[in-house]
Amino acid sequence: NAGVTQTPKFQVLKTGQSMTLQCAQDMNHNSMYWYRQDPGMGLRLIYYSASEGTTDKGEVPDGYNVSRLKKQNFLLGLESAAPSQTSVYFCASSYNWGETQYFGPGTRLLVL
Amino acid sequence: GQQVMQIPQYQHVQEGEDFTTYCNSSTTLSNIQWYKQRPGGHPVFLIQLVKSGEVKKQKRLTFQFGEAKKNSSLHITATQTTDVGTYFCAGYLNKFYFGSGTKLNVKP
Numbered sequence: 001n002a003g004v005t006q007t008p009k010f011q012v013l014k015t016g017q018s019m020t021l022q023c024a025q026d027m028n029h030n031s032m033y034w035y036r037q038d039p040g041m042g043l044r045l046i047y048y049s050a051s052e053g054t055t056d057k058g059e060v061p062d063g064y065n066v067s068r069l070k071k072q073n074f075l076l077g078l079e080s081a082a083p084s085q086t087s088v089y090f091c092a093s094s095y096n097w098g099e100t101q102y103f104g105p106g107t108r109l110l111v112l
Numbered sequence: 113g114q115q116v117m118q119i120p121q122y123q124h125v126q127e128g129e130d131f132t133t134y135c136n137s138s139t140t141l142s143n144i145q146w147y148k149q150r151p152g153g154h155p156v157f158l159i160q161l162v163k164s165g166e167v168k169k170q171k172r173l174t175f176q177f178g179e180a181k182k183n184s185s186l187h188i189t190a191t192q193t194t195d196v197g198t199y200f201c202a203g204y205l206n207k208f209y210f211g212s213g214t215k216l217n218v219k220p
Contacts, residue, residue, distance in 0.1 A: 033208075040121065042200060042212035043155070058207070090154060098204050100145065103154040 001026050004104035006091050012110045013081040021076040021107050023091030031097045032074035034058075034066065036087040037106075043090065049074055050097045081111045116203040118211025126219050131188040133214035135201035143204045144177055144184045149213070150197045158186075158199075191218045 007022045023032065030051050035043040045058030047066040055066050063085060065077040074093075078085060088108050092101040118135045125131050135144065143162045147155040159168055161177035161184060168175045174187045184203075188195055198213040 035210075040212060042118070043202075043210040045208065045210075048207075092155075098142070098208075100157045100160060101147075101155075101202075101208070102157070105154050 003027065004091055004093055004102050006089075006104040006107050008107060009105065010108045010110075012112065013078075014112055015082060017081050019078050019081065021078075021089055021091075021109075023074045023076070023104060024072055025074075025091075025093040025102070026072065027093065027095070027102065028071070029093035029095050029102075030071070031094045031099075032068065033092040033094075033101065034064075034074065034076045035090045035092065036060065036085075037090060038087050046076065046089075078109075083111045085109065086111045116201060116209045116211045118201055118214060120214055121212065122215045122217070124217045124219065125191050127193060128190050131191050131195070131216055132185055133199050133201075133216075134183065134185050135203065135211045136183045137203045137205075137209070138182075139205060140181045141203040141205050142181075144181075145202045145204065145208075146175060146184075146186055147200045147202060148197050149200065153197075155200060188216075191216070193218050193220050 004025045033048045034046040049055045049068040052071040067075045090106050091104040094101045145160045146158040149155045165179045166177040172189045176185045198215045200213045201211040202208045
């Protein structure tokens with residue numbers, strides 16, 4: 001099993017550009033999450049999907065959108081990138097909501 | 113709103129010394145999880161505590177959940193260089209609330 005995979009690993013964007021971060025899991029997990037990690041601030045939840053076809057806002061959803069059309073995939077979109085969105089983005093999944101989370105390797109995003 | 117505070121932010125120890133990190137929540141939690149993130153890596157699950165007053169051990173690591181289920185600690189006995197990384201707690205109450213992490217550096 002590959003576990004949780006994320007693409008791309010690195011990305012540089014210019015302010016105003018849009019992009020989609022991809023996350024896939026092969027563990028048949030029901031719940032998936034998107035976090036951002038900034039120095040000294042731990043992990044902050046952006047959006048989550050408790051089950052296939054449902055999505056909800058987390059702590060810091062502004063400027064992002066998500067879609068979960070397939071159980072194994074959770075996409076994070078940046079509508080119009082801003083320098084404040086420079087961060088490391090982690091996707092995670094768990095078998096059910098509230099259970100152990102398995103994290104992907106992360107996407108390092110730089111917005112100029 | 114719900115917050116999980118974690119202290120200290122950094123800890124530098126000599127190899128062989130002990131290490132402790134603490135998490136405190138403003139409200140009672142359903143459970144708390146602990147994760148370790150190696151430098152340049154991603155968080156990896158260590159353990160979950162559910163019961164009031166629960167204590168769990170994993171080799172040199174001891175995890176405690178407070179009686180009121182508002183605080184938790186992770187204690188490492190006789191640190192080794194392999195313990196280097198950032199340790200996060202994640203309190204769960206309908207959602208996960210991560211502490212800001214404690215970065216542990218171990219000098220050989």
